[in-house]
Amino acid sequence: MPDFFRRKPTFNREDAEHSDGPVVPDGLWVKCTSCKDLVYSKDFERWYRVCPKCDHHARLTATQRLNYLLDSGSFEEWDRGIVTADPLHFSANGDAYHEKVQQASQKSGQPESLVTGRGRIQGYDAVVAATEFAFLGASMGSAFGEKFVRAVEKAVELRLPFISISNSGGARMHESTFSLMQMAKTTAALSRLGEHKLPHVSILTDPCYGGVTASYATVADIIIAEPGAMIGFAGPRVIEQITRQKLPAGFQTAEFLLKHGMIDMVCRRSDLPETIALLLLHYADATMGRHTPGYAHASTGKEGDA
Amino acid sequence: MTSTAPAWERVQLARKPERPHSLAYINMLISGFVELHGDRRFSDDPSIVSGIGSFNGRTVMVIGHQKGTNTKENLDRNFGMPGPDGYRKALRTFHHAEKFGFPLICFIDTPGADPGLSSEERGQATAIAENLLALSSLKIPTVGVVIGEGGSGGALAISVTDRLLMLENAVYAVASPEACAAILWKDASAAPEAAEALKLTAQNLYEFEIIDEIIPEPEPAHEASDEAILRTGKTIERHLTEIESIVSDQGIEHLLELRYQKYRNIGAWVDQQEAVISGDSPDLARQNGQTAN
Numbered sequence: 001m002p003d004f005f006r007r008k009p010t011f012n013r014e015d016a017e018h019s020d021g022p023v024v025p026d027g028l029w030v031k032c033t034s035c036k037d038l039v040y041s042k043d044f045e046r047w048y049r050v051c052p053k054c055d056h057h058a059r060l061t062a063t064q065r066l067n068y069l070l071d072s073g074s075f076e077e078w079d080r081g082i083v084t085a086d087p088l089h090f091s092a093n094g095d096a097y098h099e100k101v102q103q104a105s106q107k108s109g110q111p112e113s114l115v116t117g118r119g120r121i122q123g124y125d126a127v128v129a130a131t132e133f134a135f136l137g138a139s140m141g142s143a144f145g146e147k148f149v150r151a152v153e154k155a156v157e158l159r160l161p162f163i164s165i166s167n168s169g170g171a172r173m174h175e176s177t178f179s180l181m182q183m184a185k186t187t188a189a190l191s192r193l194g195e196h197k198l199p200h201v202s203i204l205t206d207p208c209y210g211g212v213t214a215s216y217a218t219v220a221d222i223i224i225a226e227p228g229a230m231i232g233f234a235g236p237r238v239i240e241q242i243t244r245q246k247l248p249a250g251f252q253t254a255e256f257l258l259k260h261g262m263i264d265m266v267c268r269r270s271d272l273p274e275t276i277a278l279l280l281l282h283y284a285d286a287t288m289g290r291h292t293p294g295y296a297h298a299s300t301g302k303e304g305d306a
Numbered sequence: 307m308t309s310t311a312p313a314w315e316r317v318q319l320a321r322k323p324e325r326p327h328s329l330a331y332i333n334m335l336i337s338g339f340v341e342l343h344g345d346r347r348f349s350d351d352p353s354i355v356s357g358i359g360s361f362n363g364r365t366v367m368v369i370g371h372q373k374g375t376n377t378k379e380n381l382d383r384n385f386g387m388p389g390p391d392g393y394r395k396a397l398r399t400f401h402h403a404e405k406f407g408f409p410l411i412c413f414i415d416t417p418g419a420d421p422g423l424s425s426e427e428r429g430q431a432t433a434i435a436e437n438l439l440a441l442s443s444l445k446i447p448t449v450g451v452v453i454g455e456g457g458s459g460g461a462l463a464i465s466v467t468d469r470l471l472m473l474e475n476a477v478y479a480v481a482s483p484e485a486c487a488a489i490l491w492k493d494a495s496a497a498p499e500a501a502e503a504l505k506l507t508a509q510n511l512y513e514f515e516i517i518d519e520i521i522p523e524p525e526p527a528h529e530a531s532d533e534a535i536l537r538t539g540k541t542i543e544r545h546l547t548e549i550e551s552i553v554s555d556q557g558i559e560h561l562l563e564l565r566y567q568k569y570r571n572i573g574a575w576v577d578q579q580e581a582v583i584s585g586d587s588p589d590l591a592r593q594n595g596q597t598a599n
Contacts, residue, residue, distance in 0.1 A: 081579030092499075177514070184438055191439055213435075214431040234430070
């Protein structure tokens with residue numbers, strides 16, 4: 001039987017213990033940033049960094065995200081060498097952009113705010129792009145845009161579905177119009193993906209704003225958001241300042257977007273691999289992709305004939 | 307106007323209420339213009355005008371952000387800040403133009419997309435994103451002109467065109483200098499410095515090869531409006547003629563490929579791995595000493 005029909009999520013303790021999450025010594029408790037309740041750290045990691053009390057989905061690094069989403073050991077990273085060239089020699093208040101980038105790189109352990117590559121989700125091959133929020137708020141600049149487009153172009157070449165997982169403050173100020181144009185560039189690439197009948201599944205996580213929400217992240221065949229994630233175009237503080245309107249409770253949450261018809265579903269983090277795998281199974285008819293258990297059996301009659 | 311005016315001065319010029327706005331260009335350059343209203347979904351957004359008319363003997367469709375010239379007009383036009391209804395009206399116009407094979411001309415002049423409660427409820431981000439997607443593969447010649455303020459995604463949503471032109475005193479950036487100053491300087495009054503740092507002038511963007519041509523303003527457009535508009539008309543005509551001959555000689559698919567490559571190639575990045583391997587950049591090779599040696 002294909003892995004897909006397994007009822008339980010494939011997460012196992014060993015993966016969690018080898019994940020690159022925060023290193024917490026045995027016996028330490030972590031405080032949920034939402035309900036302030038204490039959770040045993042190993043359980044917190046094992047439960048996808050979701051609070052068992054209030055269901056708050058804590059932010060993930062790109063590495064944690066990929067560890068949770070992809071089959072263990074299946075990730076192959078691409079284009080890790082691509083970094084920004086600081087086209088404007090930008091500096092604000094004496095803070096040089098190139099120094100900010102170096103600090104962000106040290107802090108996050110990533111050379112840029114987007115990690116791309118290919119991997120498997122419950123057996124299904126896909127191209128993935130995940131943002132790294134600890135790198136300048138996962139803002140989109142030239143290097144982000146270039147890595148994203150290369151990944152989409154590679155998906156077309158390999159005939160694989162494309163999965164993006166985003167949280168971001170938006171376009172990166174320090175590269176000004178270069179960043180703005182990455183919105184056009186990433187979206188144009190997805191237009192080509194669509195012409196080749198390959199699906200884009202976009203996963204919106206907390207927080208997702210500005211130029212990322214207003215470009216590739218909402219140009220998707222399926223849009224999934226994590227519970228409670230804050231998603232929008234303008235930030236709530238900006239809206240309050242400019243319009244002097246009191247914002248309703250729950251404004252810009254994933255559930256708010258679902259109610260207003262902007263996303264397909266809200267999906268708990270622990271259910272994401274299974275949900276995406278099910279979708280990829282359905283799209284296999286269109287992509288005729290590889291590594292589609294069941295489908296490949298039916299069409300080739302090879303392997304696994306019992 | 308000298309081309310060395312500091313960036314902040316350009317921002318002030320670009321925002322002058324007396325500067326000609328989209329309808330002034332349309333009235334002078336497009337004959338028999340018929341304005342078309344509404345997004346067929348929810349409402350008619352007055353901060354975007356769209357319609358059909360004749361430009362130098364050919365039918366075209368036109369879209370523009372529309373600011374007011376005084377406070378009352380600005381309140382009516384929401385200061386040229388469209389909501390999703392405005393972008394969906396534009397989207398309807400894109401497809402309308404494509405259906406009949408009419409070239410599309412866009413006038414860009416907005417502080418940014420509307421940041422309001424109802425805009426968020428109706429999907430501001432999605433509306434902008436869908437326009438970017440549509441423009442990238444629209445099977446007609448498209449020309450965009452930044453005539454005043456090119457503010458962020460709200461400007462981009464009608465400016466992903468085959469040719470992007472800019473008036474000499476227009477500006478185009480990822481965020482307004484005030485917003486950039488508030489975020490990176492933690493002080494909105496640092497806007498003049500932010501304007502400089504954002505490299506938002508036509509001259510900057512021409513040097514970065516993000517825009518295709520600067521339309522000179524020997525006198526600022528708010529003082530010599532007719533001259534600026536006529537000059538703009540001539541420049542649009544030249545580019546449109548070039549694009550039309552590309553389509554007639556090499557086909558629309560070739561134009562779409564050129565458009566894709568135009569935006570595909572915008573960006574300033576280095577591939578450290580390649581640089582180290584080829585030894586192109588001694589600095590980078592030094593940084594990665596272990597791998598280079």
